[in-house]
Amino acid sequence: MATRLIVNGIDKAFDDFQALSNVSFTIEPGQFVTLLGPSGCGKTTLLRVIAGFLEPDQGEIFFGDQVMNEVPPNKRNTAMCFQSYALFPHKTVYENINFGLRMRKIKVEEQEKRVREVMEMVDLVGLEHRKPYELSGGQQQRVALARAIIVRPEILLFDEPLSNLDAKLREKVRVDIRNIQRSLGITTVYVTHDQAEALAISDVVIAMNKGKIVQKSDPKTIYNHPSTKFVADFIGSANIISGTCLEAAGSTAVVNTSLGILQVQNTGLIQGDTIFLCIRPEDIVPDVSENVLPDQNVLTGEVLNAVYMGSSLDLFIRMDTQHIVRASVAKDTWVSEGSQIRFIVHPDKICIMKG
Ligand SMILES: Nc1ncnc2c1ncn2[C@@H]1O[C@H](COP(=O)(O)OP(=O)(O)OP(=O)(O)O)[C@@H](O)[C@H]1O
Ligand SMILES: [Mg+2]
Known part of the structure; x- marks a missing residue:
């Protein structure tokens, strides 16, 4: 049975x-949660507190309804996968994977059966007699994963496990990790500072900054409705602009911003409120038609740069206010640098945030 993890008031x-x-925060049984945040924000420290390698000054860690604070790391039934795989260099793949079972004095036949099972799961069959130095980075990472899951931990902890792999392999191994985690249903905390990885792999993303939790949401919500400027900026790219509410009535509000006057969804705004707005580059739609609907925000600026990105064309547009807006448009859009461009931002694509 999967375990609920409760982290309560940790200092x-x-x-x-x-x-x-x-x-x-609470992680429901079997959930895959990532801790995402810049270097030094406390991700590894938090993992080490959960695993029991560090004692918190305040607060409790619960696995299910059991307080774990007094339980030493080797009795916590967690397994950790690191960025440096920490494999035994002189042991074979088989011996590395089997290590935890030997330590637990599991019967030899059972050991063999379980090693075979996990080797199949992580796609390492045939490599059992190799030493770590005879493996690629991705294979070493999968040995580390096999070694972690073979002991059937209650909580699986990952600390930037993929940062030594190249981009292509990282994408593949992260899908493997996710599939294996799902099939085993182990409650998982995964640390990364790669926002794309966090969005791709998680049930829930916890954004951290300076030792605090800033937002905990599913990937779609954290991307579409970041609660603060920090989260909007850290996850994906964002146009973040300041504004003052001129008028709020019913479901819409009118805001004076550094791009011009914009209509936004009224999220309980009051006239005079100063706010921040987040507009994702892909939500800026170039307008080539003559017919503009009254509820659309239509803006005009000068294309300073048009940067071909392969899958899209990124435009840097200078507004009359001198503010630069980034727009990500279809790769075959025809625009020339120096020309004027008219674009639309739908009110429901503008997210209102605290400072
Ligand atoms: N043993 C220690 N003694 C003193 N300071 C420490 C210790 N461990 C961590 N720190 C400090 O605590 C802060 C958080 O460190 P932590 O390793 O948790 O960051 P992180 O979010 O994992 O960063 P990164 O993404 O770079 O791995 C950092 O400022 C770090 O310098
Ligand atoms: Mg770290």
Whole structure:
């Protein structure tokens, strides 16, 4: 049975540096959760607190309804996969994977059966007699994964496991990890600072900054409705602009922004409110038609640069206010640098945020 993980009010300081401040969240049994945030924001520290390698100053860790604070790491039934795979260099693939079972004095026949099972699962059959140095990076990573899951942990912890792999392989192995995690249903905490990876792999993304949780949402919500400027900026690319509410009535509000006057969805705004707006580059639609609907925000600017990205064309547009907007448009859009462009931003594609 999968385990619920509860992190409750965790504080951790190193000398006078507060690495974690009042961190609380719950991960439902079998969920795959990523901790996403910039370098130094406390991701590894939090994983180490969960695994029991670090004692928190405040707060509790629960596995199910059991408080784990006093339980030593080797009794917590967690398994951890690191960026540096930490394989035993002189042991074979088989011995590396089998290590946890030997330590637990599992019967030899059972050991053999389980190693065979996980080797199939991570697609390593045939490589059992190789040493780690005779494997590719992706294969080594899969040995590390096999070694972690073979002990059937309650909680699986990953600390940037893919950062040593090239981009293509990273995409493949992350899908493998996700599929295996799903089939085993192990509650998983996965640390990354790669936002695309977090969106691709998770049930839930927890954005962290400076030792605090900023937002916890499913990937779609965190991308489409970032709650703060930090999250909007960190996840994907974003046009973040400031604005003042001129008028709010019913379901729409009118906001004076550094791009011009925009209609937005009224999320409880009051006249005079100062806010931030997030517009994703792909939500800016170039307008070539003559017919513009009254509820569309139509803006005009000058194309400073048109950058061909392969799958899209990225435009950097200078508005009359001198503000530069980034738009990501269809790759076959015809625009020339220096020309004027008219574009539309639908009110429901504008996200309103706190500062
Ligand atoms: N043992 C320690 N002693 C003193 N400071 C520490 C210790 N471990 C971590 N820190 C500090 O705590 C902060 C959080 O570190 P942590 O390793 O958790 O960051 P991270 O989010 O994992 O970053 P990265 O993405 O670079 O791995 C950092 O400022 C780090 O310097
Ligand atoms: Mg780290």
